[in-house]
Amino acid sequence: MSKQRQVVRIGPFAQAIASGVRKGDAIYLSGQVSVDAEGGAIGAGDFVAQVKQSYANVAEVLAGFDATMDAIVDETWFVTDMAAVTADLPGIFGARQEAYGGPPEVTQTLIEISALFMPELLIEIKCIAHV
Amino acid sequence: MSKQRQVVRIGPFAQAIASGVRKGDAIYLSGQVSVDAEGGAIGAGDFVAQVKQSYANVAEVLAGFDATMDAIVDETWFVTDMAAVTADLPGIFGARQEAYGGPPEVTQTLIEISALFMPELLIEIKCIAHV
Amino acid sequence: MSKQRQVVRIGPFAQAIASGVRKGDAIYLSGQVSVDAEGGAIGAGDFVAQVKQSYANVAEVLAGFDATMDAIVDETWFVTDMAAVTADLPGIFGARQEAYGGPPEVTQTLIEISALFMPELLIEIKCIAHV
Numbered sequence: 001m002s003k004q005r006q007v008v009r010i011g012p013f014a015q016a017i018a019s020g021v022r023k024g025d026a027i028y029l030s031g032q033v034s035v036d037a038e039g040g041a042i043g044a045g046d047f048v049a050q051v052k053q054s055y056a057n058v059a060e061v062l063a064g065f066d067a068t069m070d071a072i073v074d075e076t077w078f079v080t081d082m083a084a085v086t087a088d089l090p091g092i093f094g095a096r097q098e099a100y101g102g103p104p105e106v107t108q109t110l111i112e113i114s115a116l117f118m119p120e121l122l123i124e125i126k127c128i129a130h131v
Numbered sequence: 132m133s134k135q136r137q138v139v140r141i142g143p144f145a146q147a148i149a150s151g152v153r154k155g156d157a158i159y160l161s162g163q164v165s166v167d168a169e170g171g172a173i174g175a176g177d178f179v180a181q182v183k184q185s186y187a188n189v190a191e192v193l194a195g196f197d198a199t200m201d202a203i204v205d206e207t208w209f210v211t212d213m214a215a216v217t218a219d220l221p222g223i224f225g226a227r228q229e230a231y232g233g234p235p236e237v238t239q240t241l242i243e244i245s246a247l248f249m250p251e252l253l254i255e256i257k258c259i260a261h262v
Numbered sequence: 263m264s265k266q267r268q269v270v271r272i273g274p275f276a277q278a279i280a281s282g283v284r285k286g287d288a289i290y291l292s293g294q295v296s297v298d299a300e301g302g303a304i305g306a307g308d309f310v311a312q313v314k315q316s317y318a319n320v321a322e323v324l325a326g327f328d329a330t331m332d333a334i335v336d337e338t339w340f341v342t343d344m345a346a347v348t349a350d351l352p353g354i355f356g357a358r359q360e361a362y363g364g365p366p367e368v369t370q371t372l373i374e375i376s377a378l379f380m381p382e383l384l385i386e387i388k389c390i391a392h393v
Binding site for chain 2: 287288335336338344347348355358359365366367368369370371372373374375376390392
């Protein structure tokens, strides 16, 4: 018999898209972006601010599973402008470490793509966690 | 000792690329696109038709593991034109729900990329399932 | 109680980015590219050479877990020019098979994206392994 899944739904698209799904020890999260609770983009033009808000949304989804950032094992960063990353590596990876509350033990794949769901968005972070 | 893997191979590239691999409870699927059994692109210019055909191909791979769409936990949509998605959210997410046979309990990450394997393709759907 | 994770760190960005994380039977790897031990891009302009070097780096990360290419179940290829792939499928998939030491039982998702971390890079390979 299949193990049951646990589902967390947050935000304006929650009816169509699960924010997170847990099956066994694995938690898959939908890519998180810099939006507020109503789905409006925030931090326009500010890459570091969008990183922080995206991770805040990741943390909120994990909280729905009684999990924290410590559970994340793998992340993919989809960014719309690689130059925004390479221009300020210390600032960006500092913000990432702050989001994790310390040096993350997490893999990362970093890709520049041509667009995200809304034109204001500069980054989408897709995470996999294991508890 | 490592658990054995189960492999499903379908379609014209089956010798090079496994369509799906099961290890333990997890099934990884290669990204599925809107092609027929011979690998020819179908549904050119019709985004919703390509969504339906891509999911039909996902379902066919899962059937090779005696699994159904219910097993999918996570999906990534790689699309070549985000405007084709945002222009018709009800139609597109209606087609998705129809493919799942009901409201999916599935995460989604939605990214616009610059090209897929064939120029006619508008979407590639990469799924992870757990049984 | 959560299972402990095992972390492998290799290369110039090892302090910020884990090269691989194992949790339970799953090993997640950061996307691997054609760089040498100091992080310099190699194989500029030569797609097949970059495929080989990327897989060599994948194998090195797996070796840190006492695992080999046999453990890989799923890979995503992010390429900067799809035409470089379709122009020489036999050469490219021959190099892939050579990297695996035989016909791989591995899924693949193939996407053209707009840029990678360094302009010389033509491909990034993201792998998931299960031991």
